[in-house]
Amino acid sequence: MVKQFLGYAVPSALAMCIASLNTIIDGVFLGNGIGDAALGAVNIVMPITIVFFGLATMVSVGGGALISKYFGANEDEKGISIFRQVTYMLIIMSICLSAVCVIFAKPIVKMMGATENLQPLAAEYLKYYAMFCLPSLLGIAFNSFLRNDNRPKLAMVSTICGTISNIILNYIFIFELGLGIKSAAIATGFGQIVTLLIALPHFIFKKGKLSFGKQNLEINIIKEVFRIGLPSFFAEAAFSVIIFVHNLVLVNTIGEIGISTYAIINYITTNIYLVLLGVTLGAQPLISYNYGAQDSEKMLVFYKLSNKTSFIIGIIF
Template sequence: MLKKFLKYSIPSSVSMFISSLYTVIDGIFVGRGVGSLGLAAIAIVIPATIFLLGLATMFAVGGGALVSKNFGSGNKENAVEVFRQAFKSIIMFSIGISFIFVIFAEPIVTLLGATENLRSMSAEFLRYYSLFCIPNLLGIVLNGFARNDGRPRLAMVSTIVGTLVNVLLDYIFIFILHMGVKGAAIATGLGQVATIVIILPHFLSIRTQLTFGNVKLKMNVIKEIMSIGFPSFFAEIAFSIIIFFYNLELGINMGESGIAAYSIINYITTNIYLMLLGVGLGAQPLISYYFGAKEMKRMLKIYKFSLITSTVVSLVFVLACFMFGSKFIGLFTGDAQLINITYNGLNITSLAYIIIGLNLSTSMYYQSIEMPKFSNLICSFRSFIFLPIVLFLFAHFYGINGIWAGMIFSEILSFIAINIFANIKTNTKKAISV
């Protein structure tokens, strides 16, 4: 059982870690090639890019859970139908969002909090990033279905290739062609194109169980996909809300230097966040499969493995931040004052990820057994309910360090609350008895 869990969770976590390097590499090159204003400009746009990531993850997880459940219950035809509905839907969403974001880029970044100095640069990044909406979203969705079709290593390889392409193009566009944040956005988009080039042949081969085909959209199927996957979307939106509240509070208390510091922290912590998410994504196909087969003990065992793995990974990350944090930050900026501000913030906020891993694994488990209401509850606790209150109070009483520590206490309160409102074993019994 452990071997099977590792077969899925390791490639998934590595894949998500490599995927996060898209963002980190952009940050390093922008910080060195454009400067701190470039970092702050991209930080403003992060909520919009996370919205797109959340939309894609919603279809990947919701569709993937249904596919694996149908495989587990022996219903291959339904699995193929779910895949085709998800594929067509994400293409249509991508086209619509790309159109809106390109045309209304400036009003959007203004709404997200861009100052006069940042507005044009933030809008430029969002506009060019949005031109690649289809590959940016489709790459995530196809990777998710490949994992649920028994090819987690292929999903990992496609992500690695995309990252290598992104690294090369980032260097060329920013340092040789001097394209600024526009170059970073284009490099990221072309990296995702490379990912699709690698993953697409799987769905055209005879090895796949999931095949393409022209289908008429069925709202009942799409609704089911979105209902199960919505907590993944909500989780990303929650992350965006967390960033928004932090940008707002830091902007008030520290100005642009505070936003730039938090931008660097996000570049670093995005790696661990996505790795922890990868643990849950790796567990999801197995939990959903055993859910379809109604094997409760195996479902709970996979969940236990995901909790242990998340805790170990997050502890290693916290130690790395304390030991090498200043060196990580130095990759993004040479400004000594900014390095000191950021290092202090990183050491405090990194502690929150020990609990974040537990919350993410629990949320993914409930999605896998088609009980998304509890996943939504976790996201609500983490973003809308506890964080704004904690941030406001801690900023008032403890200043800057209070702002950095806000996430730790918000996550702890969320973890306590969900365990009061929901019991894993009881809800698993309810799910398999339906």
């Protein structure tokens, strides 16, 4: 069971670790290529990007838990139905988020505490970031569903390839083409597209149990997905609120340099958070599957292994 746990948790944590290093490199490129104001502007938008991530995590955790549960109970058709419904939900959510953030970018960043100097930069970053909501949210969710469909290594590969693409494009857009702060948002968006393109063939060509197809949305299923996924969303939202409040305090006490400094600290803390999240997301399919199979002994073993691993990682960091 330890080997099985490591087979899921290690690829997931490694993928999140690589993805988290990407945030540091983003900061290095922005700070050196554009300046302190760019770091501050991105930090103003960070609470919103975390909420995006939280929404994708909420739906993928809620849906993934049900999918693995039904797979464990040998009710594959129910699991496939939930996957298709969650995909529709993500598409609808993504389109709505993109429309709102692109149209109302300036008032949103002003509300988030951006100063007069940071508002144009923050609004530009948010607008371009929001344009890629669809591949971003689907990429996060499909990676999670790959783990539910017994392909944790493919999920790791897709995340790492997306991260590498992001890094390369960031350098080209910022230093070679001089596109400014929108470079980071566009590079992140294209990185998510790469992640999505690597994950999609698994579902399109039915290489596992999960596949695309016609499916009506069922209110009871949607409610269940949200019920299970909401705690994950609230965890992300709490992190978002903390950054938002700190930004407001810093801009009113220290100024823009305070926000830029806090942005660097956030790069570090986000890395720790993502690695821990990777461990738990890796354990989730195993716990949910054995819950559905009514094997409480195995379920508790995976739960305890996840807690112990997270505790050790926390001490190391």
